[in-house]
Amino acid sequence: MKPRAVVFAYHNVGVRCLQVLLARGVDVALVVTHEDNPNENIWFGSVASVAAEHGIEVIRPADPAGAELSEAVRRARPDFIFSFYYRHMLPVEVLGLAPRGAYNMHGSLLPKYRGRVPTNWAVLHGETETGATLHEMAVKPDAGAIVAQTSVPILPDDTAQQVFDKVTVACEQTLWRVLPALIAGEAPHLPNDLASGSYFGGRKPEDGRIDWSQPAERVYNLIRAVAPPYPGAFTDIGTARFVVARARLATPGTMARLSTANLPPGLHVSDNAFFGVCGDARAIAISELRIERDGQQTAVTPAQFVQLTHSSRHS
Structure with missing residues (x-):
């Protein structure tokens, strides 16, 4: 039986x-x-x-x-x-x-x-x-x-x-x-x-907030752990919320080109590309960045990011 x-x-x-x-x-x-x-x-x-x-x-x-x-x-x-x-x-x-x-x-x-x-x-x-x-x-x-x-x-x-x-x-x-x-x-x-x-225990979307003062490896692990289709790791600039959808740790060659030691932790644009500087001065190369509005995420270009963050900081 x-x-x-x-x-x-x-x-x-x-x-x-x-x-x-x-x-x-x-x-x-x-x-x-x-x-x-x-x-x-x-x-x-x-x-x-x-x-x-x-x-x-x-x-x-x-x-x-x-x-x-x-x-x-x-x-x-x-x-x-x-x-x-x-x-x-x-x-x-x-x-x-x-x-x-x-x-x-x-x-x-x-x-x-x-x-x-x-x-x-x-x-x-x-x-x-x-x-x-x-x-x-x-x-x-x-x-x-x-x-x-x-x-x-x-x-x-x-x-x-x-x-x-x-x-x-x-x-x-x-x-x-x-x-x-x-x-x-x-x-x-x-x-x-x-x-x-x-x-x-369980995780909430708010747990995806990026602390750029943390070492790059820890930030990258957070990005990987909550990458879409999960809600995503995010950072707020002014009134705008940006989600890091795809990324990887920057290579030494990329690090040299970006001169990250002179930049504060956070999101940046260089050579028409996104990257994030972390607390240990290492960088994360970001291949897809999204802006979140009303629960919906839309990909943004570096040029759009510069325009959005300028207006967001001064709104």
Whole structure:
């Protein structure tokens, strides 16, 4: 008999891991997902659409602790519960409705980067590696026993989206590899040593504000960590807000040409190109700068930037 599962899922990881369960022959009786937020940039795939294509019932409860959700899960009679980038913690009583266990896929190498947006935090902190971890769900977030992990590299110029794409594949590979053993009751359950790890909360758009007095490497990591499709790292000049959409650390040759030691930290234009001077006198070469107005971002040229900042400073 096929194992039966209830799946809580959202985002690209939710899409891919749901497809892995179906490809492995799991009977997915119910999918629980989120309503898309109209104020959010929806650049990722739809779990609800995948479920609909396979004729699976989908619900989108506003309250994960409500009686409606627990009753729906109880009716589904799951052997397993899986959570793939579902954005709410599941109540203990819901987890207890799956006699063969409840498992979550997390986008880091636990116990490092427990909590929210782990990929963005890993890039922000200049990590060279991250990955995916399937683990048992517990009362604390990302605290249960580790079942399987897959690592991926973070290259020096990778943005958070590029790393997230790798993590999505790592999630798919992790689940595909360990699922047969999990179904057979033979998967390892290794200690998740929280004391040796780290926990981080969510990030807000305001957290993308650039402090140009910081060293260039730290500023560049922030730019990479929140680059579009995330809200972006920004700086305000007068009444204008500019978002650094694409950039990289300047090469020594570029540094010599710009003579950054004579310039204050902040955004500048030279040779019809953007660059930012940081607190250690190193520079960041900016290949795409945007101005943000009413929540919308539009690319600007160096000439437009000079005109906009002149008028903004004197308005």
